Amino acid sequence: MTAGIIGATGYAGAELVRLLAGHPQVDKLMLSSTTYEGDAIENVYPNFWGSFSAPLGTAEDVIAASDVVFAALPHGVGEPYAKRCMEKGISFIDLSADFRFDEDEATYTAWYGKAFLHPELRKQAVYGLPELNRAEIRDLAARGPVIIGNPGCYPTGASLGIYPALKEGLYGEGTIIIDAASGVTGAGREPGRSTHYPECADSIAPYKIGAHRHTPEISRNLMKMCGRELPVIFTPHLAPMNRGILSTVYIPLAETHRTKAAAAAPRPPAKEITDKTAEIRERYAGFYKDEPFVRVLPAGGIARSGSVRQSNFCDISLHIDHSGSTLVAVTAIDNMVKGAAGQAIQNMNIIMGFDEDAGISGIPSLF
Numbered sequence: 001m002t003a004g005i006i007g008a009t010g011y012a013g014a015e016l017v018r019l020l021a022g023h024p025q026v027d028k029l030m031l032s033s034t035t036y037e038g039d040a041i042e043n044v045y046p047n048f049w050g051s052f053s054a055p056l057g058t059a060e061d062v063i064a065a066s067d068v069v070f071a072a073l074p075h076g077v078g079e080p081y082a083k084r085c086m087e088k089g090i091s092f093i094d095l096s097a098d099f100r101f102d103e104d105e106a107t108y109t110a111w112y113g114k115a116f117l118h119p120e121l122r123k124q125a126v127y128g129l130p131e132l133n134r135a136e137i138r139d140l141a142a143r144g145p146v147i148i149g150n151p152g153c154y155p156t157g158a159s160l161g162i163y164p165a166l167k168e169g170l171y172g173e174g175t176i177i178i179d180a181a182s183g184v185t186g187a188g189r190e191p192g193r194s195t196h197y198p199e200c201a202d203s204i205a206p207y208k209i210g211a212h213r214h215t216p217e218i219s220r221n222l223m224k225m226c227g228r229e230l231p232v233i234f235t236p237h238l239a240p241m242n243r244g245i246l247s248t249v250y251i252p253l254a255e256t257h258r259t260k261a262a263a264a265a266p267r268p269p270a271k272e273i274t275d276k277t278a279e280i281r282e283r284y285a286g287f288y289k290d291e292p293f294v295r296v297l298p299a300g301g302i303a304r305s306g307s308v309r310q311s312n313f314c315d316i317s318l319h320i321d322h323s324g325s326t327l328v329a330v331t332a333i334d335n336m337v338k339g340a341a342g343q344a345i346q347n348m349n350i351i352m353g354f355d356e357d358a359g360i361s362g363i364p365s366l367f
């Protein structure tokens, strides 16, 4: 099978190349770039030297020769390519936000400042968070070529940490708070002031507080999970690391799940809290037992970005605050893999009927 990548020279595109080059069902890769058209991928990314080589052509070349197309382009530029793929009868996996909001153009426009170019394409599009809507992805793909709106990196980590709490009746009421820290690759290859080495190394800072464009995507996911709008506060941080997103999610527990030890004054964790944490951990583990890429850590484990590096895993650890009133779910993903290219390949595997972990089953590198 030939897989195509439009925008192969961005960070997400290059990560797709790295992973798809080792995919057992992919025989050939077609790549495009506007800036480097006529050159070769190994001249733009030296990690490919001697291991993988492919010319960089046009998006048209890619679509014409591919059986499935990935787009790793900025928001708002990929729709014409999606349209051409639908006309040709091949699936289109979009890493931008253009197809993440189903037919809700108002929300997309409010947060991204753009209108849908081809609104009718949404009928063939589906949000691609397999743990949330695998059946929907499969059903649509069974009817013909599809467009996958590959999830945002922050929404992936946050949503997977919250989903079981909503489905298992652990969440009570009140605001769910998500503090997340991302590696600098999340900002793409184009350097900027905040990603310039002296200004991001050895420093961590929040950004877009109360106003990040991933907030509506997280809200939509929670709505799909529990059928109602939930109050959410999401604060992203830029962390001095290349890869990874660590999300710390505070989920108010339902009255029935608060422990007897609940008290306002801080005190060391009581046995009731340790026991309750173990019970909630079991519920999360049971909820995700058939998921190939979610690892609920054993009691005492703490999710960390370094433990999922270069892998498609989402690690989750569960904790309860000293008062017994709030579940603290910590999730870790690699923003370039489960947060982008790996999840896109997971979606390809689902729609093409391949093993879901084909090409993305590698064990993380700890360092």
Ligand SMILES: NC(=O)C1=CN([C@@H]2O[C@H](COP(=O)(O)OP(=O)(O)OC[C@H]3O[C@@H](n4cnc5c(N)ncnc54)[C@H](OP(=O)(O)O)[C@@H]3O)[C@@H](O)[C@H]2O)C=CC1
Binding pocket: 007, 008, 009, 010, 011, 012, 013, 032, 033, 034, 035, 036, 072, 073, 074, 075, 077, 095, 096, 097, 151, 152, 153, 185, 186, 187, 188, 189, 190, 335, 336, 339, 340
């Ligand atoms: N980095 C991450 O962690 C994640 C990124 N994403 C999404 O993936 C997409 C790509 O992100 P990322 O790789 O980080 O970004 P980069 O800036 O690294 O790459 C984007 C690529 O798109 C191409 N491009 C830029 N402008 C245009 C244009 N107007 N028309 C056609 N091509 C263009 C460029 O390649 P060239 O000039 O060679 O054509 C560029 O290399 C974005 O939508 C991003 O939001 C999603 C999840 C996580």
Ligand SMILES: CC(=O)N[C@@H](CCC(=O)OP(=O)(O)O)C(=O)O
Binding pocket: 095, 096, 097, 151, 152, 153, 154, 182, 183, 184, 185, 186, 187, 188, 236, 238, 339
């Ligand atoms: C560190 C950093 O800048 N991260 C990016 C999010 C990563 C990304 O590209 O967003 P999508 O997943 O929606 O494509 C940001 O905050 O805009």
